[in-house]
Amino acid sequence: MKKIALVWLMSSFLLSCQNNHKVSESTQKSVSKNTPNLIDSNRQNDGAALLKQYCAACHMLTPDPAKRDKMAAPPFVRVVEHYKARYPSEKQFVAAIVKWVNHPTDDAVQMPGAVRHFGLMPSMPVGDENIKKIATYLYRYDFGNFGGGHRGRMQNMHNRQTGQKAELQKADVIKIKQSIQWLQNTSLASVTDYQNLGKKLFNTAKGILLNPAYKSQDLSQVQQFFHSIEADMHNLMSVKTKKDGEKYRRQLLTKMADYKQFLK
Numbered sequence: 001m002k003k004i005a006l007v008w009l010m011s012s013f014l015l016s017c018q019n020n021h022k023v024s025e026s027t028q029k030s031v032s033k034n035t036p037n038l039i040d041s042n043r044q045n046d047g048a049a050l051l052k053q054y055c056a057a058c059h060m061l062t063p064d065p066a067k068r069d070k071m072a073a074p075p076f077v078r079v080v081e082h083y084k085a086r087y088p089s090e091k092q093f094v095a096a097i098v099k100w101v102n103h104p105t106d107d108a109v110q111m112p113g114a115v116r117h118f119g120l121m122p123s124m125p126v127g128d129e130n131i132k133k134i135a136t137y138l139y140r141y142d143f144g145n146f147g148g149g150h151r152g153r154m155q156n157m158h159n160r161q162t163g164q165k166a167e168l169q170k171a172d173v174i175k176i177k178q179s180i181q182w183l184q185n186t187s188l189a190s191v192t193d194y195q196n197l198g199k200k201l202f203n204t205a206k207g208i209l210l211n212p213a214y215k216s217q218d219l220s221q222v223q224q225f226f227h228s229i230e231a232d233m234h235n236l237m238s239v240k241t242k243k244d245g246e247k248y249r250r251q252l253l254t255k256m257a258d259y260k261q262f263l264k
């Protein structure tokens with residue numbers, strides 16, 4: 001008797017699972033029926049819903065000044081800016097986000113300032129297919145006026161040094177001097193050489209930014225300095241021609257060599 005009750009319980013449990021599944025499937029179908037019947041826009045709608053479900057608890061799409069204190073993560077407009085600078089094509093961008101969401105590590109970080117501010121993002125076991133949809137949605141999302149502003153600000157910040165200079169740790173001074181030496185190398189032969197230089201510089205900068213020794217005032221100075229060269233580093237990492245590579249190499253060299261404006 002007991003056995004039968006158990007089997008009955010289990011099968012009704014299984015059935016109810018299946019039913020739930022069916023309900024959600026049919027809801028999905030009816031949702032997509034009401035939208036233009038392009039596979040693409042279907043994917044976009046999925047992306048929006050999945051983003052809401054899995055990411056929106058922490059990330060807003062665009063910053064909302066009223067919720068500034070409640071922000072738990074950088075708004076997606078900033079995330080997308082950083083990722084598009086480093087991964088310009090949709091394919092690269094999506095792959096990078098999939099990798100990140102599965103396994104956020106200091107090595108993969110593109111936004112070290114955000115890590116210092118919010119702490120490292122927890123990994124989200126959401127499934128590659130779902131992350132791909134979210135990432136595609138983000139890549140194609142039109143952020144309107146919010147887009148592009150930050151990069152302009154990053155570039156302009158260089159001359160607006162404010163407050164006390166940060167006291168750099170000896171090891172970090174050495175890293176900066178090393179970076180300057182890399183930038184002085186005028187015998188870069190290929191576009192890849194320039195991209196690799198950009199990556200090396202970015203990883204070095206990241207190491208310094210993530211150094212827990214820097215706090216409050218010092219940290220904000222260190223961040224200001226690296227923000228001022230961030231756009232150039234991103235551009236160098238994803239450069240397409242040697243001519244542009246040369247342009248960013250020179251710009252970075254000038255700005256890096258000027259580090260004593262911010263740091264001592």
Ligand code: HEC
Nearest residue numbers: 054055058072073079108109110111114115118119120121
């Ligand atoms: C529990 C809160 C939380 C959730 C949920 C969350 N994130 Fe994050 N995310 C963060 C924080 C905090 C950061 C900033 C620190 C960092 O970069 O690790 C971040 C940063 C990121 C970055 C930039 C990483 C970098 O290179 O620095 C990406 C990309 C990202 N999130 C994507 C997502 C996506 C996509 C989802 C949904 C699947 C998601 N996040 C859900 C907290 C969250």
